[in-house]
Amino acid sequence: MIRSSLGRLAIAGLAAVLLAACLVWSQAGPAQAAYNDCPPKTFCLYTEAGGQGQMVPLAPKDGPVLDYGTVESLKDRTFLSFRNNTTSWTCLYDDPAYGGTDTQAVLPGHTGGDLAKGTDGQPKVTVASHKFAPSKSLCRTGFDRCEAGRICIFQGPSGRGAGGVASQTEVLPDGVLGNRDYGVTWDDKLVSVANRSHKVACFYRDPGYSGTWQAGSVAYRAFVVLPGEETTLPTDYQRSVSSHKLADAEGKC
Incomplete structure (x- = not known):
């Protein structure tokens, strides 16, 4: 009787272990299947x-x-x-x-x-x-959106946010594309710039390439971005630009 009882206990214990293992497997199954439907190279x-x-x-x-x-x-x-x-x-x-x-x-x-x-x-x-x-x-950057030959302006730092990659552009005499007076869409919204042209980009506080920024007793007429440069404007210049033009040299801004 004692042997028989122990045998039944052993079998019952084994059954409980197997049941617990099945429960663990059934609970782990769905979790292991997560993400498996994501195709390769995707x-x-x-x-x-x-x-x-x-x-x-x-x-x-x-x-x-x-x-x-x-x-x-x-x-x-x-x-x-x-x-x-x-x-x-x-x-x-x-x-x-x-x-x-x-x-x-x-x-x-x-x-x-x-x-x-x-x-x-x-x-x-x-x-x-x-x-x-x-x-x-x-x-952290969106400057890669700027195509060759363009002056690209952005409403966020480092070329992020809404961009003027294809808006309000005109073809200058040498075929370079660039914005002029910004109008309602871009006035006082510029934060960063990429200059993919071979010209110097001159940015101004007011429409018509005019106005100045004041730093203490010194007035600065233009913020200059050289060919190939990409930059986030200093805080004092951000969201205060209304026009820009392209020039052959920095001294012509």
């Missing part, structure tokens, strides 16, 4: 944490998306997690056109995770635009 965003919910694939070959509000599969959605199946850094931005205060750079090959959260427990980046970059440092 960055995937998910509408729920942990790689759950609806998945939207984004491929480097398709280029950046400057405004999620213009893409049917992306607009009106809040994304909470991601997987990076690419060999590039993926740069996520809080506002369209690489704008906003917060960004998140996701390293190549990241197997999946939730978006970084702020002190309120919500994602710090609501993801309104993205691009792919060869390094993490390039996630």
